[in-house]
Amino acid sequence: MTDHILKRFDDELEKLGSRIGKMAVLVQQQVTDAIDALQRGDMALALQVIEGDDKVDLYDTKIEKHCMRLLALQQPVAIDLRTVLSALSVNRNLERMGDAAVNIAERIPLLEPHTELVTRTHIGVMGEVATAMIKDALTAFTEADVAVARSVVVRDNIIDEQDLQNFDILTDIMREHPELVEAASHLLMISRNLERLADEATNIAEEAVFVADAKIVKHRGWGRPDRNEDGNPTAPTADGDNGS
């Protein structure tokens, strides 16, 4: 990409990208550790995830301030504007992912002595799919790769379906074994958190499309026409803004 005449602006954008990258690595680790801790019943690792959230929050604050400074002092436009707006959005997604990882970690000790219950659900597979979605969403975002972004969004349906199936499995268990209601409820929430992780990954993938093509694809899926508030298709205007 061509450099700006104002090198300070390039430096600031690069620094922002680097911060987002570091936060992404940290959050991915938090999520992976939370899922590992759940599957292995590793309390020490779960505690590590809970304590690690402060660092995620610190990145969140730093990135938000960085974006505010860039918007106020450098007045970015076009792709630079989309980059800063997306950074704000992805920052929020990552912070929520961090919260979801903590939520999973916090429930691990509460599953005792029924940690094996997890193997009767789709949670293991959901963890694998969600982790892969996060990794690919971040690749799509950093490389503005629309094809990879699309592959992430498609997988969100798999996770949604597994979450629904977990609901049936776990409510059946509750009916049959009232003594497992508490543990099964925690697993329901863990399943919901994995579903949230996949949602956040999907949001990041959608930001990749916004940066690359200036298209806002969330809420309407790919390839469908823009619609106004009444649900009627709208024709794009010369400036690419459909007015919505």
Added chain:
Amino acid sequence: MKNSKISTEHLNLFYGKKQALFDISLEIPEKKVTALIGPSGCGKSTFLRSLNRMNDIINGVRITGSVRIDNEDIYARGVDVVHLRRRIGMVFQKSNPFPKSIFDNVAYGPRINGTGNRKEIADLVEQSLKQAALWDEVKDRLKESALGLSGGQQQRLCIARSLAVSPDILLMDEPASALDPIATAKIEELIYELKSRYTILIVTHNLQQAARVSDHTAFFYLGELVEFGKTRGIFTNPEHEQTENYVTGKFG
């Protein structure tokens, strides 16, 4: 303030009976860019010109209070104004190259300062043009008239001319307001580069420019200093309502 280069205390300035500056006390940090902003007639240019005694040449100007540079009162008796202005380069809104060659424009200052050695002058010209980010564009036509340069190049030539006499302060009065966006960006990048060596004050009507290039910003209104602080603070969370109203475009 630590490392302050210029400090004014209770500075008042009158054009005859009309008071243009009211009790300005301000410390300008060394080797930083300070932007002076405010609506037309607020006193920002008057303030800038009081720092190198350019207002002295206007009849009926009277000043009270003090202006200190490196802790020396520049309005004290016996101060050599020519010597003072040698330490303080000034760049104006409209570029004003002399009708001479590019080389002679930059060499002008050192020559009248008594630098006679040709090699020394040539080195100074090259060094100044490099600092002003103009060398690569003009190195093969140094003998050509400066008036043949574009507006942006002429402005950078004027900056090079200021730098050639080794000032330690640069005063810029709307240095990019007559330039196109690319030439403006080059001047802004240059200002950012130069601040490692010089204390720079820039008067600008362009708030975005003040935000982009400066470390500190002073907001003037009706001859008074309303707020002075880090540019980051002024443009994200100013302390005074008047400043907020001005930077958000609600008056001015």
